[in-house]
Amino acid sequence: MTEPKTVAVIGAGPVGLAAAAHVLERGMTPIVFEAGAEVGHAIRQWGHVQLFSPWEYNVDRAAGRLLEATGWNSPAPDQYPTGSELVERYLEPLATKTPLKSHILTSSKVTDISRQGFDKLKTKGRDLAPFEIHYQNTGYPEGLGERVARADAVIDASGTWASPNPAGANGLAAIGEKEAAGKIAYAMPDVLGADRARYAGKTVAVLGAGHSAIGTLTDLARLKAEAPGTEVIWLLRGADPAKAFGGGANDKLAARGELGVAFAALVAAGDIKVEPAFQTTHISLENGGLRIAAGSACCGRKIVADELIVATGFRPDLAFVRELRIQLDPAIECPIALAPLIDPNEHSCGTVRPHGARELAQDEPGFYFAGIKSYGRAPTFLMITGYEQLRSITAQIAGDHDAAGRVELVLPETGVCSRSSADVTTCCGGPAPTVDNACCVADAVAKQDGKSGCGCS
Template identity: 80%
Template sequence: MGDAKTVAVIGAGPVGLAAAAHVLERGMTPIVLEAGADIGHAVRQWRHVQLFSPWEYNVDGAAQRLLAATGWNSPAPDQYPTGSELLEFYLEPLANRTELKPYIHTSSRVTDISRVGFDKLKSKGREAAPFEIRYQNGQGPKTVRADAVIDASGTWHAPNPAGANGLSAIGERENQSRIAYGMPDVWGADRQRYAGKRVAVLGAGHSAIGTLTELARLKAHSPGTEVIWLLRGDNPAKAFGGGANDKLAARGELGSAFGALVAAGEIRVEKDFRVTHLSADKDGLRIGGGSACCGRNVIADELIVATGFRSDLSFVRELRIQLDAAIECPVALAPLIDPNEHSCGTVRPHGARELAQDEPGFYFAGMKSYGRAPTFLMLTGYEQVRSIAAQIAGDHDAANRVQLVLPETGVCSRAPAAGASEGSCCGGTAPAGVDACCGDDAAAKQNGNPAVAAASIDRCWE
């Protein structure tokens, strides 16, 4: 794909626009197809939310260079933007005031991708055929061709359901009027819906604890508001995060503040609760479920489901795609982000090599590349698309020269190694002067066990 000249980018969010900026900087032509009526459509759904990463982690290098040519004043790197500020001070200027503008097509929802003249079954000569991208823009189906495709369409519009088994809970579809997904603006635009109500929030990630924190704030101003946390696990403390050990201070502070609210009894905790049924009666929304041993019910007026997201893979069904069976992400990326395995909260550097598919020239990037895995940071996506653009342009050295330093969460999902302090992760810090990423890595190398060393490196970078 070294001679690729046209690159279709699906999605005009932060990572999609960064991909277009890198493609343009490489002398290629981007075609950006955004399903929403405006760029950053998904960001507009959580514009009330303050990011827990400061500006320095939210601005892409190539995008910044494009903006600099317009006289753009970059925000203070240590300030924490809201979604609204991310749009106003970065994404909208990038899309509307730079060279990217003529390449961006909004209200253009991609429905199918294939190879010109090739269905999924046909192999000979396939890699030389251009991609055919079909999309809808309100005027009937349209088609565009490209030499490569970067799918940065995200996952925001494909939330996970309430059911603990990955399926919609029985009655979930019938009770949609009482259910919201993601992070509704409970303090602002959606305040009337939740004030004075019994509100249950299902989930244990940052979206859930952020929403629960805002509901506790609403409770202090609106008598009668009851906040209920439905937790599938049995240890609420896992959701409190790394606190002072988190290198993103705002993320650590959010977890600490939330822990204090739970300890003070401001939030009712229903732990070990796995939703199976939803039904409405005269008492309200009856949320049925409970633990493996026994069922129970929680009655609420509103339910907010914040259980993560999954990818919409419907429009790539004619492409040769390989995904991890559990996470639904590129196979080579799975060991680095698997929440069942990774320990220290950061991710080892990765780029085009890990994101490549059996369909040459096609890449997932951004949140969609993570499939169902959590804890994605925009900076990860920016480095992904820098590497991918270099690979498409034929600069393989730059594509493989992936450098990414992410702030650690301060959270270790594994028990500390024997003799390590309670706060240690992967055996703690490597001894001074030892070329190792952590204590476990150093010990493995000292004992001459390369397999264990490699595994410990993965855990450290995760």
């Protein structure tokens, strides 16, 4: 009889553990490599953040079936978990109470992947050779903890959390950014909790326009109300702040819509100073704080802050797959067939359709990116999209091509994701709009710049 296939899964976050659950359910053997000391390592870094999607969208079906067999008390489907709750109520039970527990290697960082006996150039017989995975047990000094594993297929669900985008508007680190690292944080620090002392009473600049930036700015505005002397500056690369406010009441992910409405109100009230069209080029230490410049170091626009939070998204770490035959879109750094579906220049929020093994296949048979890493630099990923990817990928690896080709997911519509300049013109010529209207924000920003607004109340 043929031995069941072994599938290596890189990453023990929600998508990685879901992959392992689907692999088990298909009668195959998973090996899960997690670089952190515990499952959900990346999520633990933003445990204070509430997810936009309720529990019904956050539990994979195969993983749920494994948990139900243990008598798991599933959370209320309409409740919104924080990152910490997602780990404590879902990932930890999945990793410790189900058959997955014997398949997970923590403190095991994958460093390289190739084909056994084949370098990147060699073709004949390549697809029959097993994958060879080199990994480092991080509990040992570098080199002493090197290990090797082999697998018939590989699913890279390692995410992008460890590779944040830099502050520079050109995709590179701003000049001086590395030297000023002690005053810069990335992604979503816990400004109301563990990191409160760092930001209370300080002038804090936040760079970015996505939901991570908006969530952090909203928390900083609350900190400003609680801690005298706290000032909040929003550095926005684009010229239109209203694009960041989302779909409001039209957003089918209600928590996300509510965040956009609340954030627009803070901007309109002047609790957050807005610096639109700010293309960061230089960062330098100045009098114990930061000088952040757009344009030339000496003569361009500048702001001075005590701290900078860079929330400009993430990019995939592709170093350990360099010996595999991988084709990626040159701009988005995602699988080529997926690129047109997720290109942020064309798609926003809810216009990405479900997809699976066909779109994620590589020239290296049996290798797949999954989860947010499969999206490269695109920011439109939803967790349930990753679960559908895995259902399809594992079906393909198992040889069930019919199941791999089906679409079994209906995504929630995510509403209106931007407002045009025409909307602003219309509202400025009409009656006083509500606070979540783009006109009010345009009005508030104009007044911050010392210009006359359009009279929104």
